[in-house]
Amino acid sequence: MSQKVLLNTKEVQITLHRLACQLLENHRTFNNTVFIGIQPRGVYLAERLKSLLETNYKIKDIRLGYLDITFYRDDFRRSNKTLEANKTDINFIVENKKVVFIDDVLYTGRSIRAALTAIQSFGRPSKIELLAFIDRRFSRHLPIQPDYSGLQVDSINEEKVKVCWMENDGEDAVYLINK
Numbered sequence: 001m002s003q004k005v006l007l008n009t010k011e012v013q014i015t016l017h018r019l020a021c022q023l024l025e026n027h028r029t030f031n032n033t034v035f036i037g038i039q040p041r042g043v044y045l046a047e048r049l050k051s052l053l054e055t056n057y058k059i060k061d062i063r064l065g066y067l068d069i070t071f072y073r074d075d076f077r078r079s080n081k082t083l084e085a086n087k088t089d090i091n092f093i094v095e096n097k098k099v100v101f102i103d104d105v106l107y108t109g110r111s112i113r114a115a116l117t118a119i120q121s122f123g124r125p126s127k128i129e130l131l132a133f134i135d136r137r138f139s140r141h142l143p144i145q146p147d148y149s150g151l152q153v154d155s156i157n158e159e160k161v162k163v164c165w166m167e168n169d170g171e172d173a174v175y176l177i178n179k
């Protein structure tokens with residue numbers, strides 16, 4: 001197994017700032033916008049973006065929720081391993097709000113399809129956008145594309161893209177791993 005660095009710590013920071021600026025450009029005050037971090041790994045990215053916007057750009061009170069999609073996936077019964085659900089924590093209504101789904105890697109699109117189904121339990125958003133830190137654009141099973149992406153990666157299915165976050169993995173980096 002070998003790995004290649006796609007983004008180092010500094011490049012991760014630059015990418016986060018660029019994504020924050022793109023969100024700011026499209027949502028201005030964020031008064032009618034909510035962030036939904038897709039569990040488990042989209043949560044780290046969502047928290048980072050919220051923090052950046054509040055600290056560096058003085059945006060106040062960005063609403064952030066966490067969405068578990070485990071049992072909404074169309075492939076959750078196709079594995080022999082026992083699934084562990086994460087926690088959904090959305091303490092606001094999404095009715096008529098602009099929702100930004102945030103996830104670390106957009107691969108087949110199945111997670112986002114599941115998120116589209118799961119979010120309906122919390123109301124009907126006026127608009128849903130997708131922010132993916134890494135877009136594995138040639139691996140899609142469903143016609144889903146990100147509105148915001150940090151980096152597009154052209155990889156084959158035998159390769160894995162791993163996004164590491166300081167809070168969970170002890171470093172900020174993105175790797176391409178050959179199995």
